[in-house]
Amino acid sequence: MPRITIANLKARTEELGLLREKIQDLRTSERELSEEVRLAMQARGGKPLASEHFLANLAVKRSLYIDPAVFRKTFGPKLFGKCARIDIKEARRHVEAPRLLAIGEYSSTTSLTTARRIAKVAGPARTPARRKESA
Numbered sequence: 846m847p848r849i850t851i852a853n854l855k856a857r858t859e860e861l862g863l864l865r866e867k868i869q870d871l872r873t874s875e876r877e878l879s880e881e882v883r884l885a886m887q888a889r890g891g892k893p894l895a896s897e898h899f900l901a902n903l904a905v906k907r908s909l910y911i912d913p914a915v916f917r918k919t920f921g922p923k924l925f926g927k928c929a930r931i932d933i934k935e936a937r938r939h940v941e942a943p944r945l946l947a948i949g950e951y952s953s954t955t956s957l958t959t960a961r962r963i964a965k966v967a968g969p970a971r972t973p974a975r976r977k978e979s980a
Contacts, residue, residue, distance in 0.1 A: 858959065861957075861959055862959040862960075862961065865959050866961070882901060883903065886901065886903055887903065891903045913925070913929065916928070933945075
């Protein structure tokens with residue numbers, strides 16, 4: 846790992862920000878192209894499609910939704926308590942924060958975010974000599 850100086854850290858931050866922008870652009874392009882290919886394949890019956898280097902198949906994902914009230918009624922409150930997960934966003938719509946805080950606990954994770962800085966507008970330089978003139 847290179848020596849950590851402020852200048853080095855700034856350069857690495859710049860590199861990280863640019864890389865994340867490229868990744869986001871690639872994700873957007875991939876999503877758009879994937880949607881185009883998926884729709885075209887569905888229109889032609891969903892058959893697998895082979896290009897020179899890749900094979901495309903449509904995959905269907907199935908999700909199971911279980912009504913919590915029906916689960917609790919069918920299997921009882923003890924098993925329900927072991928299996929249930931609380932949607933915090935939904936809970937906050939119905940219960941005041943202090944009541945949720947009283948029965949919950951926080952967990953924390955640390956992540957690094959980057960954001961493009963807005964370029965500064967060029968103006969007259971504020972040198973020591975100019976500062977005296979404007980005083």
